[in-house]
Amino acid sequence: MTRHPGALILPFEDKVPQIHDSAFIAPGARIIGDVTIGPDASVWYNCVLRGDIHRIEVGARSNVQDGTVIHVEGPRPDTEGNPTIIGDDCVIGHMATAHGCVLEDHAFLGMGAIAMDGARIGRHAMLAAxxxxxxxxxxxxxxxxxxxxxxxxxxxxxxQATKVAFQSVRYVELARRHKAALRGETEA
Structure with missing residues (x-):
């Protein structure tokens, strides 16, 4: 497993985060429990992804920007609960909250926006800042x-759809640059 210096990656009970080798987890991020992070995805500074009572999935090339909180809704007597599922190429703005919801591929969750239990943001759809x-x-x-x-x-x-797609591509490249900087590498 690739190291993520400065990030706190913790198992919870029998659940261990599964992070693709190409993903970027920034220093200060907290990844706990049943969390899966896909290829070229990025979780930025001071984010918290807590998969303790259900699972969290972050798809390929999706970015979870600084200060975002992702949690889940656990099972209750009346429901099985809600995982948080983030598809491929999603953009999640700074300080957003995703709680027990689904973001389909190419969805956009704006800065400071909140998506609650059982909510769904469709393909190429946007919840504004x-x-x-x-x-x-x-x-x-x-x-x-x-x-x-x-x-x-x-x-x-x-x-607008093209601009959101550009943000996904931009963050993959930006994550590579941050990884290199953290390793002390310089670009030639």
Missing amino acids: GALLSPGKVIPEREIWAGRPAKFMRTLSEE
Whole structure:
């Protein structure tokens, strides 16, 4: 397993985080329990991913930006609970919260936004900065929702979808540069 200097990666009971060798886990990040992080994904400075009472999955090339908290909803007598599943090529802005929800491939969770238990952000859909997606709400593919509570604003344009895709690619490269810097390497 690749080392992640300065990050705290802890098992919880019988669950051990599974982190792909190409993933970047920044110093100060906390990865606990039943957490899987895919190829070229990145978890940035001071994020917390706590998979103690259910599982967390972060897909390939997705980025979880600084200060974000990802947790889950555990089983109760009336429900099996909700894992947090983040698909491939997702962008999660700084200081966001994802709790027991699903982000489909290419979804965007804006800075400071909150997605709650059982919520779902569809493919190429966006929850705007500072918005609150209530439990069980679903943002359909290519829609933008904003506000507290979040409501439909409009459909994502092709230009906006391209910008979100660019952010995913940008963060893969940025993670490589941060890894190199942490190893004391310089670019030629």
